[in-house]
Amino acid sequence: MKYGIAPALAAALAVAGLHGSANAAQPPAAAALDETVPELIHRARVPAVAVARIEDGGVAWTRVYGERSPGSAATEDTVFNVASLTKPVFAMLAVRLAAEGRLDLDADLSSFWVDPDIAADPRRHALTPRIALSHQTGFQNWRGGGKLEFAxxxxxxHEYSGEGYEYLRRALEHATGQPMAALMETSVLAPAGMQASSFGWDGRWEGRLATGHDESAEPLDTAQARSRRANAAANMFSTVGDYGRFVAWVVEGAGLPRDLFADMQRPQAAHDDPVERFGLGWKLLRADGAETLWHDGREPGVRSFVLARPAARDGLVILSNGSNGELPMRAIIEAAVPDGAGWLRARDAEMWRYLRSVSGPRLEQLLQMVSRSPSFMAALLHAADTALVQGSPLDPQDRRAAAAAIEPFALGMLDGTVTAADAARLCALLLDPAGEGDRALRTAFDEGQARAWLAALRGGGTAAAAADGGLRTTVEVPERILREYAGNYLVPSNSLLISIAVSDGRLVATAEGTPATEFHPASPTRFFMRESATDFEFVRGENGQVSGIRIIWDGNRSEFAARVR
Incomplete structure (x- = not known):
């Protein structure tokens, strides 16, 4: 059954949104959220959202809206999976150990531990805590069922990598002789005053866990949460108040020496002209003349966000239990953070700068994945609006109209008034037609392009129908190479056997209970399906023979399927 929040219940939750505060006079920002958030999460199909505002180095107020699971209201005690918001917390462990003289941030991690997969690779000696915390290890995000290797x-x-954080975790555990949970309790949780957080599942959370929901607001199975173990990059569970206390501790300096605290907030790039800015455990954004620490988290049924501004001694935490959780976040940030709109524009500009660095098949794959997700689509549209539309020759009224049309377009993807094809065609308007061989995003809109963009947004994408909707290009692969890929491959997660054959010069895959599907070549080794955002990369062993396929979902999750004879 579809999950929804009835208007009457939404109104009641607006009144009941103030949990744990004795102040009769509500803070203006909190009162504004009480008025708007219940309707926002209803429209976005997000069951629950929890917010903590940090001011003057302390948790000023919290709000919790909606239901943690169907029929059960979310409260201050509701525990959320915070996904990648685990990373800044784990990073504080490493930084605190460095402050105590127990860890050198520039030490060769191989002196503590080496993953067997890279034991013969001399590049292992370049791995340091600093490199890992700033996402420069060279590892992919997750190895899946394959081997760990340097890309x-x-x-x-920079390349965002949970594997890099896990590598550092194992090294720290070997170096100290203590498990991660014990180290975190002593160095982070206790000093920060956190009593409602764990790394991996804790039986205390039975009956308090926020159930994840997909983009259709259908509840996901909670059994997986109970199997979670301590992980440096994910698997942290926390209440919004507890994570708010962590942010308050951070903006007050976390008990660190001044120079180390400043180092944590500095870009750590070891290479020239980075398109992403990472400090130690945090994403960095320069806004309003000061460095901002921030991070986000995404898993199926989970979206989370944290903002920390040490210079202002303030911050914000947003936790949700829905895959559409990012859709209401923009309005919450604008309402809860002084000049939140300006901060968001700065983030939009940074995002566009990163997207401009992606080109060719990788860009086309990224846009294809974005066009299927309302949350990702909204983020892309805001970035494009900041970079292309607001500086275009459109008059101010039309520029405002273009910005205002973004939310209805993204929400239309949820109710079916905007299709994936509509979104794909709108994405195609962003592509520079001059870059056919190595396609890239535009650097500017002229007036005609900006008007086409506005018309497409207002019309649910139909005005962009004339644009080239083919976001991915294919290449020719000789049939002799295709025949080397023919065979059977076993997917370990579900024991699914994929059979691949060559038919009329094309690669065709079949699996039990599924129709034949064509694999379209993006390169001689990488293929994609037009039916979903899934890629297949053929891997060769040391003998040069095809040993398996790396299956890649949504551009980042992967699993290795070995070839079986």
Whole structure:
């Protein structure tokens, strides 16, 4: 059954949104959220959202709206999976150990521990805590069922990597002889005053866990949460108040020496002209003349966000239990953070700068994935609006109209008035037609392009129908190479056997209970399905023979399917 929040219940939750505060006079920002958030989460199909505002180095107020699970109201005691918001908390462990002289941030981690997969690779000696905390290890985000390997030399560029954090966790556990949970309790949780957080599942959370919901607001199975173990990059559970106390502790300096605290907030790039800015455990954004620490978290049924501004001694935490959780976040940030709109514009500009660095098949794959997600689509549209539309020759009224049309377009993807094809065609308007061989995003809109964009947004994408909707290009692959890929491959997560054959010069895959699907070549080794945002990369072993397929979902999650004879 579809999950929804009835208007009457939404109104009641607006009144009941103030939990745990004795102040009769509500803070203006909190009162504004009480008026708007219940309707926002109803429209976005997000069951629950929890907010903590940090001011003057302390938790000023919290709000919790909606239901933690169907029929059960979310409260101050509701525990959320915070996903990648685990990373800043784990990073504080490493930084605190450095402050105590127990860890050198620039030490060779191989002196503590080496993953067997890279034991013969000399690049392992370049791995340091600093490199890991700033996402420069060269590892992919997750290895899945495959081997850990370097995609590039450590320090050569940034590439977001949970594997890098897990590598550091294992090294710290070997170096100290203590498990992560014990280290975190002593160095982070206790000093920050956190009593309602855990790394991995804790039986205390039975009956308090916020159930994740998909984009259709259908509840997801909670059994997986109970199997979670301590992980440096994910698997932290916390209440919004407890995570708010962590942010308050951070903006007050976390008990660190002044120079180390400043180092944590500095860009750590070991390479020139980085398109992403990472400090130690945090994403960085320069706004209003000061460095902002922030992070977000995404998993199926989970969206989370944290903002920390040490210079202002303030911050914000937003936790949710829905895959559409990012949709109401923008309005919450604008309402709860002084000049939140300006901060968001700065983030939009940074996002566009990163997207401009992606080109060719990788960009086309990224846009294809974005066009299927209302949350990702909204983020892309805001970035494009800031970078292309607001500086275009459109008159101010039309520029405002273009910005105002973004939310209805994204919400239309939820109710079916905007299709994935509509979104794909709108994405195609962003592509520079001059870059056919190595497609890239536009650097500017002229007036005609800006008007086409506005018309497409207002019309649910139909005005963009004339645009090229083919976001991914294909290449020719000789049939002799295709025949090397023919065979059977076993997917370990569900024991699914995929059979691949060559038919009329095309690669065709079949699996039990599914129709034949064509694999379209993006390169001689990488293929994609037009039916979903899934790629298949053929992997060769040391003998040069095809040993398996790396299956890649949504551009980041992957699993290795070995070839079986």
């Amino acid at each position: 590039f030399a450590p320090g050569a560029r």
